[in-house]
Protein backbone atom coordinates (compact mmCIF):
# COMPACT_ATOMS: atom_id res chain seq x y z
CA UNK A 1 0.00 0.00 0.00
CA UNK A 2 1.39 3.41 -0.88
CA UNK A 3 1.32 6.29 1.57
CA UNK A 4 -1.07 8.07 -0.79
CA UNK A 5 -4.06 5.71 -0.47
CA UNK A 6 -6.78 7.50 1.45
CA UNK A 7 -7.86 6.09 4.83
CA UNK A 8 -11.30 5.07 3.60
CA UNK A 9 -9.76 2.47 1.30
CA UNK A 10 -7.01 1.15 3.53
CA UNK A 11 -9.15 -1.76 4.80
CA UNK A 12 -10.79 -2.54 1.49
CA UNK A 13 -11.34 -6.26 0.89
CA UNK A 14 -11.42 -6.65 -2.90
CA UNK A 15 -13.45 -9.34 -4.62
CA UNK A 16 -11.40 -12.46 -5.29
CA UNK A 17 -12.29 -13.71 -8.78
CA UNK A 18 -12.24 -17.42 -9.47
CA UNK A 19 -8.86 -18.63 -10.64
CA UNK A 20 -8.10 -18.10 -14.36
CA UNK A 21 -5.25 -20.59 -14.82
CA UNK A 22 -2.56 -19.65 -17.31
CA UNK A 23 -0.11 -22.57 -17.40
CA UNK A 24 -1.81 -25.85 -16.64
CA UNK A 25 -4.78 -27.04 -18.66
CA UNK A 26 -7.72 -27.62 -16.31
CA UNK A 27 -11.31 -28.60 -16.87
CA UNK A 28 -12.50 -25.17 -15.79
CA UNK A 29 -15.68 -25.39 -13.74
CA UNK A 30 -14.98 -22.61 -11.25
CA UNK A 31 -16.53 -19.38 -12.57
CA UNK A 32 -19.87 -20.38 -14.11
CA UNK A 33 -18.87 -19.48 -17.64
CA UNK A 34 -20.55 -21.11 -20.63
CA UNK A 35 -18.80 -24.28 -21.80
CA UNK A 36 -19.65 -23.49 -25.41
CA UNK A 37 -18.24 -20.70 -27.62
CA UNK A 38 -20.35 -17.68 -28.62
CA UNK A 39 -22.60 -17.93 -31.66
CA UNK A 40 -20.56 -18.22 -34.89
CA UNK A 41 -22.29 -15.01 -36.04
CA UNK A 42 -20.54 -13.14 -33.22
CA UNK A 43 -17.15 -14.27 -34.46
CA UNK A 44 -17.90 -13.23 -38.08
CA UNK A 45 -19.16 -9.78 -37.08
CA UNK A 46 -16.21 -9.02 -34.82
CA UNK A 47 -13.77 -10.04 -37.52
CA UNK A 48 -15.20 -7.34 -39.75
CA UNK A 49 -15.26 -4.56 -37.18
CA UNK A 50 -11.70 -5.01 -36.01
CA UNK A 51 -10.52 -3.68 -39.35
CA UNK A 52 -13.30 -1.16 -39.83
CA UNK A 53 -14.11 0.93 -36.83
CA UNK A 54 -11.67 0.81 -33.96
CA UNK A 55 -10.13 4.23 -34.68
CA UNK A 56 -13.40 5.78 -33.52
CA UNK A 57 -14.88 5.86 -30.03
CA UNK A 58 -17.57 3.32 -29.38
CA UNK A 59 -21.21 4.42 -29.26
CA UNK A 60 -21.70 5.81 -25.73
CA UNK A 61 -25.46 5.22 -26.01
CA UNK A 62 -24.98 1.56 -27.03
CA UNK A 63 -27.87 2.24 -29.38
CA UNK A 64 -28.07 -1.00 -31.39
CA UNK A 65 -27.48 -3.25 -28.41
CA UNK A 66 -29.96 -1.38 -26.22
CA UNK A 67 -32.56 -1.54 -28.97
CA UNK A 68 -32.21 -5.25 -29.60
CA UNK A 69 -32.36 -6.02 -25.85
CA UNK A 70 -35.45 -3.80 -25.49
CA UNK A 71 -37.13 -5.58 -28.41
CA UNK A 72 -36.17 -9.01 -27.12
CA UNK A 73 -37.73 -8.34 -23.71
CA UNK A 74 -40.59 -6.26 -25.08
CA UNK A 75 -39.76 -3.11 -23.13
CA UNK A 76 -38.98 0.46 -24.22
CA UNK A 77 -35.53 1.59 -25.32
CA UNK A 78 -35.36 3.98 -22.36
CA UNK A 79 -36.11 1.17 -19.91
CA UNK A 80 -32.77 -0.54 -20.62
CA UNK A 81 -29.34 0.33 -19.24
CA UNK A 82 -26.18 -1.49 -20.33
CA UNK A 83 -23.08 -1.86 -18.20
CA UNK A 84 -19.61 -3.36 -18.44
CA UNK A 85 -20.79 -6.68 -17.08
CA UNK A 86 -23.58 -6.78 -14.53
CA UNK A 87 -20.88 -6.01 -11.96
CA UNK A 88 -20.74 -2.46 -13.27
CA UNK A 89 -24.54 -2.24 -13.39
CA UNK A 90 -24.72 -3.35 -9.75
CA UNK A 91 -21.97 -0.92 -8.71
CA UNK A 92 -23.77 1.99 -10.36
CA UNK A 93 -27.06 0.96 -8.75
CA UNK A 94 -25.37 0.98 -5.34
CA UNK A 95 -23.81 4.37 -6.01
CA UNK A 96 -27.05 5.85 -7.28
CA UNK A 97 -29.54 4.55 -4.73
CA UNK A 98 -27.79 3.62 -1.47
CA UNK A 99 -26.73 6.14 1.15
CA UNK A 100 -26.79 6.37 4.94
CA UNK A 101 -30.52 7.03 4.85
CA UNK A 102 -31.67 4.42 2.33
CA UNK A 103 -29.16 1.65 3.25
CA UNK A 104 -29.06 -1.81 1.68
CA UNK A 105 -29.53 -5.47 2.58
CA UNK A 106 -28.94 -8.83 0.95
CA UNK A 107 -28.62 -12.48 2.04
CA UNK A 108 -25.55 -13.53 4.04
CA UNK A 109 -24.85 -16.24 1.49
CA UNK A 110 -25.03 -14.79 -1.99
CA UNK A 111 -22.92 -13.27 -4.75
CA UNK A 112 -19.79 -11.99 -3.00
CA UNK A 113 -19.61 -8.71 -4.84
CA UNK A 114 -22.62 -7.24 -2.98
CA UNK A 115 -20.55 -7.27 0.20
CA UNK A 116 -17.46 -5.97 -1.58
CA UNK A 117 -19.35 -3.05 -3.17
CA UNK A 118 -20.88 -2.18 0.18
CA UNK A 119 -17.45 -1.97 1.75
CA UNK A 120 -15.95 -0.10 -1.21
CA UNK A 121 -18.68 2.53 -1.06
CA UNK A 122 -18.76 2.52 2.74
CA UNK A 123 -22.46 1.62 2.84
CA UNK A 124 -24.64 0.53 5.72
CA UNK A 125 -25.25 -3.06 4.54
CA UNK A 126 -27.20 -5.66 6.48
CA UNK A 127 -26.55 -9.31 5.67
CA UNK A 128 -29.69 -11.30 6.27
CA UNK A 129 -29.05 -14.97 7.15
CA UNK A 130 -30.51 -17.58 4.86
CA UNK A 131 -32.47 -20.35 6.60
CA UNK A 132 -30.60 -23.56 7.42
CA UNK A 133 -31.79 -25.13 4.19
CA UNK A 134 -30.31 -22.10 2.31
CA UNK A 135 -33.69 -20.73 1.32
CA UNK A 136 -34.56 -17.05 1.75
CA UNK A 137 -37.13 -16.22 4.42
CA UNK A 138 -39.07 -13.42 2.72
CA UNK A 139 -40.40 -12.23 6.09
CA UNK A 140 -36.92 -10.86 6.73
CA UNK A 141 -37.43 -8.45 3.83
CA UNK A 142 -41.02 -7.35 4.41
CA UNK A 143 -41.07 -3.64 5.33
CA UNK A 144 -37.34 -3.80 5.87
CA UNK A 145 -36.80 -0.11 5.12
CA UNK A 146 -33.65 -0.73 3.10
CA UNK A 147 -32.82 -1.18 -0.55
CA UNK A 148 -32.72 -4.89 -1.29
CA UNK A 149 -30.56 -7.01 -3.58
CA UNK A 150 -31.51 -10.60 -4.20
CA UNK A 151 -29.90 -12.90 -6.71
CA UNK A 152 -32.68 -15.03 -8.16
CA UNK A 153 -31.64 -17.79 -8.61
CA UNK A 154 -29.30 -17.20 -5.72
CA UNK A 155 -25.60 -18.01 -5.95
CA UNK A 156 -23.97 -20.26 -4.92
CA UNK A 157 -27.07 -22.17 -3.78
CA UNK A 158 -28.90 -22.07 -7.13
CA UNK A 159 -32.26 -21.73 -5.33
CA UNK A 160 -35.17 -19.67 -6.59
CA UNK A 161 -37.82 -17.41 -5.04
CA UNK A 162 -41.26 -17.39 -6.68
CA UNK A 163 -42.74 -14.26 -8.25
CA UNK A 164 -45.39 -14.29 -5.56
CA UNK A 165 -42.70 -14.05 -2.88
CA UNK A 166 -40.81 -11.34 -4.75
CA UNK A 167 -43.98 -9.30 -5.19
CA UNK A 168 -44.58 -9.35 -1.43
CA UNK A 169 -41.12 -7.88 -0.95
CA UNK A 170 -41.70 -5.27 -3.66
CA UNK A 171 -45.09 -4.18 -2.31
CA UNK A 172 -43.85 -3.76 1.26
CA UNK A 173 -40.80 -1.68 0.28
CA UNK A 174 -42.19 0.85 -2.17
CA UNK A 175 -39.83 3.62 -1.03
CA UNK A 176 -36.76 1.52 -1.75
CA UNK A 177 -35.42 -0.20 -4.85
CA UNK A 178 -35.54 -3.98 -5.01
CA UNK A 179 -32.83 -5.34 -7.30
CA UNK A 180 -33.40 -8.83 -8.64
CA UNK A 181 -30.10 -10.08 -10.05
CA UNK A 182 -31.05 -12.63 -12.70
CA UNK A 183 -27.56 -13.64 -13.80
CA UNK A 184 -28.73 -17.28 -14.05
CA UNK A 185 -32.39 -16.88 -14.96
CA UNK A 186 -32.05 -18.42 -18.43
CA UNK A 187 -31.25 -21.83 -16.98
CA UNK A 188 -34.79 -22.72 -16.01
CA UNK A 189 -36.45 -20.03 -13.90
CA UNK A 190 -38.78 -17.15 -14.73
CA UNK A 191 -37.67 -13.53 -15.18
CA UNK A 192 -39.22 -10.74 -13.12
CA UNK A 193 -39.21 -8.46 -16.15
CA UNK A 194 -42.94 -9.16 -16.50
CA UNK A 195 -43.48 -7.60 -13.04
CA UNK A 196 -42.00 -4.23 -14.01
CA UNK A 197 -45.31 -2.67 -15.08
CA UNK A 198 -46.76 -3.27 -11.63
CA UNK A 199 -43.72 -2.37 -9.53
CA UNK A 200 -41.84 0.87 -10.22
CA UNK A 201 -39.30 0.07 -7.47
CA UNK A 202 -38.10 -3.10 -9.26
CA UNK A 203 -34.75 -3.28 -11.08
CA UNK A 204 -34.01 -6.49 -12.98
CA UNK A 205 -30.33 -7.10 -13.73
CA UNK A 206 -29.08 -9.68 -16.21
CA UNK A 207 -25.81 -10.57 -17.90
CA UNK A 208 -24.42 -11.91 -21.18
CA UNK A 209 -21.69 -13.73 -19.23
CA UNK A 210 -23.52 -16.97 -18.53
CA UNK A 211 -26.38 -17.92 -20.84
CA UNK A 212 -25.08 -15.85 -23.78
CA UNK A 213 -21.57 -17.34 -23.73
CA UNK A 214 -19.90 -13.90 -23.62
CA UNK A 215 -18.22 -13.57 -20.21
CA UNK A 216 -15.14 -12.01 -21.82
CA UNK A 217 -17.16 -9.36 -23.66
CA UNK A 218 -18.38 -7.83 -20.36
CA UNK A 219 -22.01 -7.02 -21.04
CA UNK A 220 -24.65 -6.72 -18.34
CA UNK A 221 -27.90 -4.80 -18.30
CA UNK A 222 -30.67 -3.49 -16.11
CA UNK A 223 -34.32 -3.20 -17.04
CA UNK A 224 -36.39 -0.82 -14.92
CA UNK A 225 -38.61 2.26 -15.12
CA UNK A 226 -37.36 4.99 -17.43
CA UNK A 227 -36.75 7.25 -14.40
CA UNK A 228 -34.44 4.66 -12.81
CA UNK A 229 -32.64 4.11 -16.13
CA UNK A 230 -32.20 7.87 -16.47
CA UNK A 231 -30.53 7.91 -13.02
CA UNK A 232 -28.20 5.09 -14.03
CA UNK A 233 -27.27 6.91 -17.22
CA UNK A 234 -26.53 10.02 -15.19
CA UNK A 235 -24.11 7.94 -13.10
CA UNK A 236 -22.55 6.32 -16.14
CA UNK A 237 -22.03 9.58 -18.02
CA UNK A 238 -20.41 11.02 -14.90
CA UNK A 239 -17.88 8.19 -14.64
CA UNK A 240 -17.43 6.03 -17.70
CA UNK A 241 -19.44 7.06 -20.79
CA UNK A 242 -17.69 4.66 -23.19
CA UNK A 243 -18.28 1.67 -20.96
CA UNK A 244 -19.02 -0.92 -23.66
CA UNK A 245 -16.36 -1.20 -26.35
CA UNK A 246 -17.25 -1.49 -30.02
CA UNK A 247 -16.48 -5.20 -30.31
CA UNK A 248 -18.61 -6.06 -27.32
CA UNK A 249 -21.53 -4.01 -28.59
CA UNK A 250 -21.41 -5.94 -31.87
CA UNK A 251 -20.96 -9.27 -30.12
CA UNK A 252 -23.99 -8.53 -27.95
CA UNK A 253 -26.20 -7.64 -30.92
CA UNK A 254 -25.23 -10.77 -32.87
CA UNK A 255 -25.76 -12.96 -29.85
CA UNK A 256 -29.31 -11.70 -29.30
CA UNK A 257 -30.07 -12.17 -33.02
CA UNK A 258 -29.04 -15.82 -32.88
CA UNK A 259 -31.81 -16.98 -30.59
CA UNK A 260 -31.69 -20.60 -31.79
CA UNK A 261 -28.09 -20.91 -30.71
CA UNK A 262 -28.89 -19.27 -27.34
CA UNK A 263 -31.70 -21.73 -26.67
CA UNK A 264 -29.76 -24.72 -27.94
CA UNK A 265 -26.77 -24.05 -25.65
CA UNK A 266 -28.91 -23.35 -22.58
CA UNK A 267 -31.03 -26.45 -23.09
CA UNK A 268 -27.86 -28.49 -23.32
CA UNK A 269 -26.54 -26.97 -20.07
CA UNK A 270 -29.84 -27.67 -18.31
CA UNK A 271 -29.89 -31.31 -19.47
CA UNK A 272 -26.27 -31.82 -18.43
CA UNK A 273 -26.98 -30.22 -15.05
CA UNK A 274 -29.92 -32.50 -14.32
CA UNK A 275 -27.97 -35.59 -15.36
CA UNK A 276 -25.00 -34.55 -13.21
CA UNK A 277 -27.25 -33.90 -10.20
CA UNK A 278 -28.70 -37.39 -10.54
CA UNK A 279 -25.29 -39.06 -10.85
CA UNK A 280 -23.88 -37.23 -7.83
CA UNK A 281 -26.94 -38.00 -5.71
CA UNK A 282 -26.44 -41.69 -6.56
CA UNK A 283 -22.94 -41.33 -5.07
CA UNK A 284 -24.39 -40.00 -1.82
CA UNK A 285 -24.01 -36.25 -2.42
CA UNK A 286 -26.58 -33.77 -1.23
CA UNK A 287 -27.18 -31.43 -4.14
CA UNK A 288 -29.30 -28.28 -3.91
CA UNK A 289 -32.07 -27.95 -6.48
CA UNK A 290 -30.07 -25.53 -8.60
CA UNK A 291 -31.77 -23.76 -11.49
CA UNK A 292 -28.48 -22.30 -12.74
CA UNK A 293 -25.42 -23.37 -14.73
CA UNK A 294 -23.74 -24.67 -11.58
CA UNK A 295 -24.47 -27.16 -8.82
CA UNK A 296 -23.75 -26.87 -5.12
CA UNK A 297 -22.84 -30.17 -3.50
CA UNK A 298 -21.76 -31.72 -0.22
CA UNK A 299 -20.95 -35.25 0.97
CA UNK A 300 -20.76 -36.69 4.49
CA UNK A 301 -17.61 -38.70 3.78
CA UNK A 302 -15.38 -35.93 2.53
CA UNK A 303 -15.03 -32.30 3.53
CA UNK A 304 -15.76 -29.57 1.02
CA UNK A 305 -12.19 -28.41 1.10
CA UNK A 306 -10.78 -31.88 0.52
CA UNK A 307 -13.19 -32.64 -2.33
CA UNK A 308 -12.26 -29.34 -3.99
CA UNK A 309 -8.51 -30.03 -3.54
CA UNK A 310 -8.77 -33.58 -4.84
CA UNK A 311 -10.70 -32.46 -7.92
CA UNK A 312 -8.00 -29.85 -8.50
CA UNK A 313 -5.26 -32.46 -8.25
CA UNK A 314 -7.10 -34.38 -10.95
CA UNK A 315 -7.16 -31.31 -13.21
CA UNK A 316 -10.70 -30.10 -12.41
CA UNK A 317 -11.13 -26.57 -11.09
CA UNK A 318 -14.22 -25.85 -8.98
CA UNK A 319 -15.02 -23.29 -6.28
CA UNK A 320 -14.84 -23.73 -2.53
CA UNK A 321 -15.83 -20.88 -0.20
CA UNK A 322 -14.14 -20.41 3.13
CA UNK A 323 -17.34 -19.26 4.77
CA UNK A 324 -18.28 -21.38 7.77
CA UNK A 325 -21.92 -21.87 6.76
CA UNK A 326 -20.99 -23.32 3.38
CA UNK A 327 -17.47 -24.63 3.75
CA UNK A 328 -18.68 -28.24 3.49
CA UNK A 329 -19.92 -27.46 -0.03
CA UNK A 330 -18.29 -27.24 -3.43
CA UNK A 331 -19.73 -25.26 -6.33
CA UNK A 332 -19.26 -26.93 -9.70
CA UNK A 333 -20.07 -25.08 -12.92
CA UNK A 334 -21.78 -27.17 -15.59
CA UNK A 335 -19.40 -27.98 -18.42
CA UNK A 336 -19.87 -30.10 -21.52
CA UNK A 337 -21.19 -33.66 -21.16
CA UNK A 338 -17.66 -34.99 -21.57
CA UNK A 339 -16.34 -32.68 -18.84
CA UNK A 340 -19.09 -33.68 -16.44
CA UNK A 341 -18.47 -37.38 -17.20
CA UNK A 342 -14.90 -36.75 -16.12
CA UNK A 343 -16.13 -35.07 -12.91
CA UNK A 344 -18.21 -38.16 -12.09
CA UNK A 345 -15.39 -40.56 -12.92
CA UNK A 346 -12.85 -38.64 -10.82
CA UNK A 347 -15.36 -38.20 -7.98
CA UNK A 348 -15.87 -41.97 -7.77
CA UNK A 349 -12.11 -42.37 -7.44
CA UNK A 350 -11.84 -39.62 -4.80
CA UNK A 351 -14.71 -41.02 -2.75
CA UNK A 352 -13.33 -44.51 -2.86
CA UNK A 353 -10.00 -43.28 -1.53
CA UNK A 354 -11.59 -40.95 1.05
CA UNK A 355 -13.95 -43.60 2.41
CA UNK A 356 -11.14 -46.15 2.59
CA UNK A 357 -8.92 -43.66 4.34
CA UNK A 358 -11.63 -42.78 6.85
CA UNK A 359 -12.28 -46.45 7.45
CA UNK A 360 -8.59 -47.17 8.13
CA UNK A 361 -8.25 -44.33 10.62
CA UNK A 362 -11.48 -45.41 12.26
CA UNK A 363 -13.61 -42.32 11.58
Ligand SMILES: Cc1ncc(COP(=O)(O)O)c(C=O)c1O
Pocket residue numbers: 031032084085086087088111151155181183206207208209215219220
Ligand atom coordinates in the same frame (compact mmCIF):
# COMPACT_ATOMS: atom_id res chain seq x y z
C1 LIG B 1 -25.29 -13.56 -9.11
C2 LIG B 1 -24.29 -12.89 -9.98
N1 LIG B 1 -24.50 -11.63 -10.36
C3 LIG B 1 -23.64 -10.98 -11.15
C4 LIG B 1 -22.48 -11.58 -11.60
C5 LIG B 1 -21.52 -10.78 -12.44
O1 LIG B 1 -21.57 -11.12 -13.76
P1 LIG B 1 -20.93 -10.23 -14.90
O2 LIG B 1 -20.27 -9.04 -14.26
O3 LIG B 1 -19.97 -11.12 -15.60
O4 LIG B 1 -22.07 -9.81 -15.76
C6 LIG B 1 -22.21 -12.90 -11.24
C7 LIG B 1 -20.98 -13.56 -11.71
O5 LIG B 1 -20.63 -14.64 -11.42
C8 LIG B 1 -23.13 -13.57 -10.40
O6 LIG B 1 -22.91 -14.83 -10.00
